[in-house]
Amino acid sequence: MADALTIQPDLEFIREVTENSGGDLKKCMQCATCSAVCSLSTESRPFPRQQVLKAQWGMSEQLTGDPAIWLCHDCGDCTARCPRGARPSAVMDALRMAAIRRLAFPRFMGSMIGRRENGAIMFLFSALLLLSVAKLPAFHTAARPLIFADMFPVSRLEMFFYIVSAFVVLVLAISAARFIKELRSAGARGAILPSLLPALIEIFLHRRFAGCEAGKVRRWGHLGVLFGFIGLATASTVLGVEMHLGWMVTPMPLLYPLKMIANLCAVVFAVGVSILIWNRLADREKRVGSSFCDWYFLSLLGGIGLTGILSETLRLAQSPDWMYSIYYIHLSLVLTLFLSTPYSKFVHFLYRTIAMAATWQESKSTGRVQLAAGGPDAALPEGPGLPHAIGMRS
């Protein structure tokens, strides 16, 4: 730290992080208990103490590109051990929200994250947008058996979701490019593409969840949601393409293999979401709490799972009074999830994957934490151009 460092505190950033972490950044006394108890922070990239310090000083640029905020899996071990009640895990959560906001494209949409009213607006917008492809009030006169295509003709609906998906993918690509640029300027220089595969394997195995002291139940919940979601997304994409090509007509028979896989995935997904909700209510709320951002995303997933299973059940029961309205809500929730992907907690799948890939080499070369017998450790290179401790030398 021989070089002088000029810090221009981003006061708005400090205010935002303070508000979203539901705490007081000033409570942190930089004792570093948090980094020490964290099972995911590494020798060369310890967190969250340094991130809390930078947040205290309003160093928003360094934090937006800091991979550490995504390497954190939000288990809350640090908050449970924090001697000052400074809630480091909640600060990391607020930093992720701030990063999502700053990386969002178009920029004004970033302001949606964490705002209660915007969640509702996005849902209403989605519901209205869906009406543009709905056949109204066709289902009142539909012939039996009642099918969802009575309300949303397949060709229109599929085309609609192709367009929405293309838009979302474009937005995510721009956000990812921005994130990589920020990562590079913040000093995370690891090659991303060659490390993508091992990082994805690590994600699919959920190894890092297993490391957290409090994460045993949460790991299974998250695995269920991840694989249920991937299964459902793949099944519906395959189905959509097949229907478009005229190879397939919905509804599929219950014993049709693709239908069976999809139903299995729906159950896995719903169980996963239930575990996550139960875990938050039963255990996590007591220990470290949750943010609105957490609940918005989780209730969206829960709502999609519930209305999806209900829709199918009601269709099988041939209930004209309920099946269409529930299905309409289901589709509206799915569209809300799609449209808010880059501006909600959902986008963590993208940023965390990139952050893990960008730090893969360093985490493997230095190991989790290298062992050294007591005594002065070998000269370690200074971290990437940032103060580890400001005015803290005693």
Add this chain to the structure above:
Amino acid sequence: MANLNAGNGKSGAILVVGGGIAGVTCAIEAAEAGFEAVLVEKAAYLGGHVAAFHRYFPKLCPPPCGLEINFRRIRNNPRVTVYTLAEIESLKGSPGNYEAVIRIAPRFVTSACTLCGECERVCPVEIPDAFNSGMTKTKAIRLPHRMAFPAQYVVERSACPEGCRLCADACRYNAIGLAQQETWKTLRVASVVLATGWEPYDAAKIDNLGFGQFSNVVTNVMLERLAAPDGPTRGKILRPSDGKPPRAVAFVQCAGSRDRNHLPYCSGVCCTASLKQAAYIRSQYPEAKITMFYIDLRTPGQLEEFAAKTIAANGVELIKGKVGKVQEQPGSRDLLVSAEDVLKGRKIAREYDLVVLAVGIVPQTGGLPAGVNLDEFGFAADGNPGVYAAGCVKRPAEVAVSIRDATGAALKAIECVAGRAHHG
């Protein structure tokens, strides 16, 4: 010795609750100033925690020295009355005119005891020796420690097998009375000094630091005994698991202190105490690695000088960063200590073969009379006229500060007595 029984209307006595270094100091200072003092101690001996220390800072002289001088002053002063195994049961009255009831537990050994030790040899029961923090065993009938004052055996009656009389039968001086009952005494006193002292924070509650789970994690209080010549290892500092000399020792500061999950306050003395203990280790092991993990090194006032000299003279490595985890290596029973080196911005995990937790100070308020105000951290607060707190029950303090504080409290108590003389 002075007679202070109820009904002595002229009594301007000072009651001192607690016979540790603060209480002993307060009683003898008041007595030497010409006032009657009654010293009431819960344990079987005077001296409290200081009696169990190896050395105290900053001069690193052995506490038995200082205590011995005080005990001689007490023995030679007719104005001090000492009750051991005694606690305050009630305190009533107003400044200048208190009535205190004390309950005195039986010692089961009379002053005819010559410390011959025959009883101890025949006693069939072993109990953990509290004086050595439970690291050794002692017989149910025992001298509390080698330098105990009063120098008299005592029986832990609850540990005796039913009907056992082996000690009483073995005693040639007829000094053992197993039928002794507890007694009560009512005292008229003019003022009261509360010096009930402190106890170490229960380190087992800090479950991430491994105390109680791993035998080579010890507390700073235990290390005092490991270093003391009359301790469990005869003064040789050895690892508890295998009795081997330690090669790398870590001091973990703020073990419980400055932590809202444990003790929200700074215990004030632990940084200096760990440096003092680093000097113990260095004096025995010139080659050992000694690391101190700290949040802030708090050695206020003149102790700053002591700290600087001790660090330099003993090659103490300082790492800024609180320890988050202590894990045991299976097999070697060595300990893996995890922390973030804050000044380097790196996370580290180091192996040590002995870890010393610098546990904090908890005020001992259980023996205080009802109605004493406590502050937000549980320490005895001032604001009770006629009743004054002194030493660690009032705030965390080192020995020298406790002694000065006790002397000040003696003066306050004397003022109260004198006030009664003037107005009454």
